[in-house]
Amino acid sequence: MSRVPDGSSLAGTAVRVSAVRVATGPTTAAPADSGAATRRSFLKVTSAAGASLLFSAALGAPVAGAAAARERRAYVLVVDGCRPGEIGSGLMPNLQVLRDGGMNFPRARSLPVMETIPNHVMMMTGVRPDRSGVPANSVYDRDEKVIRDLDRPSDLRFPTVIQRLNRNGFTTGTVLSKEYLFGIFGKRATYRWEPAPVVPVSGHAPDVFTMDAAISMVEEFDPNLVFVNLGDCDRMGHSDLTGTTLKAARQAALVDVDTQVGRFVDMLKTSGRWATSVVVVLADHSMDWSRPDKIISLQPAFDADPLLKDKVVIAQNGGADLLYWTGGADRRAAALERMREIALATPGVLSVKAPKRLRLGPNAGDLVAYCRSGWRFSDPEQYDNPIPGNHGHPATSPIPFFIGGGHRLVGKGSYSAAATTVDVAPTLGRLFGLGEPRGGYDGRSRL
């Protein structure tokens, strides 16, 4: 039985827990996080702006964050789809101050496939997709015979740093603006915010609401780790279809996300948390734009080939196509050779890789095709991907990655080490003194 909060707010904060409902069972798909409570409490919180926010919490989670003094706090803020150069563009003064006052890793990169879900998973596991089971946003599920997003809690097969922190007596929170991220991380964190309100086309909550939730979560529950995804930059890149206003919309999103991060930092400073905080800011991938005349559709080309016809399924991931051979094993080698040949002969295709080389694991299919900068995939049909802003291909691998905060472990300066998204979990592990997971990390601490 979870403790019932008394409704009082923390001194000095404007957040108030106004109501609580105790759930008696799961309300979504079957939980996969081992050891976690199958029952959750729902905590309704009123933010400073007066909005009502609904958090869910693990059974037995403390409701008042002030209960224990925090010596270590970590916040991972993912500015989804941000290009590294955009931080210094003048549009993002708060992020620039945070970057220049901390440890900057200008050589940082997203890892294949340069998509949202796999890179968020890499951040929180510290391992590559061949170990986590999450190589892309969209895969062909051979068992279910369907192309689907990897948005189920059971899709993630490696212990996250979230779960490992919880096991070690720390508390954690997730504030993920995208529905599929909320989906895959599920109920792993001690406290979870379900994105709301969600923009129907993009499936994400605008940053202002996301940040309201992040700030409220910190002020109310003060978890040791909060993992935040800010989706506007990415979604403004994706969902603006006109082309002409793309730049303006993108810039507005950059300015806005900067304002939101500024609010968060202000909260840490005014609430006295700054000195014990490590703030990791990075992107999951970058962004690349293409015109309607630079679209690649491989499916028709495969289907025109007698060997491949109806035997290749494509899971399209914007700048990367995952290619699955569904024919007989005896013809697989010949088929892959043919697929490679056809793909490489198609204008706009940059390269075709074996998933093993990219450490993607079997979920990623038999081959991965990348597009060039300025192009995108649209499969299986030419109209399946109408959005101009895409990622997944190597052009979109450079990301901002910096560590700010007042914690003594946070240094100052630029570092030429090749940081990647898989370094986030080891960095958190170092801060909180966690041992390595089974098999070790694939990344390394940047503290």
Added chain:
Amino acid sequence: MNNRYAASRFAPWVVGLVVTSIELDRRSLLVAGATTGVAAIGVALPGEAEAASNRYFKHGVASGDPHPRSVILWTRVTPTPQATPGSGKGPRVRVRWQVARDRRFRDVVAKGSFTTSAGRDHTVKLEAKGLRPRTTYFYRFLHKGVASPVGRTKTAPAANASPRNLRFGVVSCSNLPGGYFSAYRHLARRNDLDAVLHLGDYLYEYGPNDYGEVRKPVPAREMVSLSDYRQRHAQYKQDKDLQALHAKNPFIVTWDDHEVTNDQWAKGAENHDPETEGDYLARRRRAHRAYDEWMPVRMGDSVALGDGTRLFRRLRFGRLAELSMLDLRTYRSEQATLAVTPVPSPDGSVSDPERTITGKAQMGWLKKSLREDRAQWKLIGNPVMIAPVVFPPLPNDVTKAINDVTGLLPEDGAPYNVDQWDGYTADRHEVLNHLADHGVQNTVFLTGDIHSGWACDLPLDAGTYPAESGRSVATEFVCTSVTSDNLNDITQTAPARSSLGVEAAIQANNRHVKYLNFDDHGFSVLDVTPARTQMDYYVISERTDPNATVSWTASWATKANSQAVHAVDRPVKERR
């Protein structure tokens, strides 16, 4: 070859443009008649005589191509007075060498001996191994108990090191008859360099008064034979300013055209006449042989003489920077039709995908080194400018459309100088698109060749720059010449006056060109940190004055991940 303009690295269009600008500018017109009035001086200078006082080591000492655990050491021994460079005379002799941690050689950490002979013009070139990364060493040679001048060198940081800083001198285009090497002297006074990058035109082939009248070239004819090339190298190596710079810092060099002859390409050169000068490739082999003998550089896989002429190579400086030195002469296709003054070249063949400036093997090697991202800054030692300089730069789509009708226009607009990457736009597209396709960040081209200082963004499409489709994917810093003619030398107008018109015209039509200085000689200093690279442009007061002074004139930087240059208001502070 007696045409001064053709001999210059300026294409005729530049001269044409500046004449046009002078016509528009009465003040310039008035000064255009003034000459600098420098008489030819052929006698040895006090400094050169001083160098000659050392009986056995008249040509100084040099080091080059620093690796983390090794560096190349070089000298030339003159065992007998008859054993002059290029003479083919003199005995086979053994020279000892030492590397120490201290200037007085109390702590010798490596030593050995090297046998040389007239067969290699008595040059000594070896790789000192077993050294420590990023460490300053002193070295010298010994012959019959006589020690050479002491050289100082520095190894590169370990491959897995993350240095906070690297600093390089950057020079190019040092024509000895054109003036005195004051730029080298002033650069040699600095104590804070990791190495000096020489981006080509280290020496020039011309005969007396063909290109510069301040000093007389040796031999007194265009270098064509092996003996000619050796003698010319020897003359340069006796210059006291160049000796000082070699003795102070390791060099990392590449060649441009004049190390062989003007505007050379894979099978010929503008300044080569097969009728009178014989087979071009035979001449080039002689030039490469002399270069291999006389320069502290790896050609092929090692320092061994004759093990190859592959000059394009990669040097690593830990995780901070990787330097790819290019050879853009040996494998290139013949230049497209040169422009007729002052009309830019309308020759569409500059975009012919069959034509190359790098050659296939070097292009593959360059793309691989860029893609693999072994270090943060991908520095490219680039003998000729890669930024498009065109008139007018039209969007690629427009150019393509016009070409559908006329087949006339080169894809990046009409270039002014088809001897640089502008004359090989297919290769440039391949490199720049490669950077975009692979998300390669922090590529900086370091360039010589054109006797002027530039700082440029490198747009994917100059016509749509700086929009997304024409965004910059790298930057380029071009250093000016040590002595070789620049605009006001050619037009003999006052500095800072003649070139304003042409600078403005170029920048108006090429928005990615942010800085342009056509008037000065000097050197640059490139400072590299994880946060940015910065190029400081220093200029000398007067190339005809052996005691010329130096002053700082401009600084431009590229912030990490910006792919854009910006002005900086002061140079990096020199470390003492």
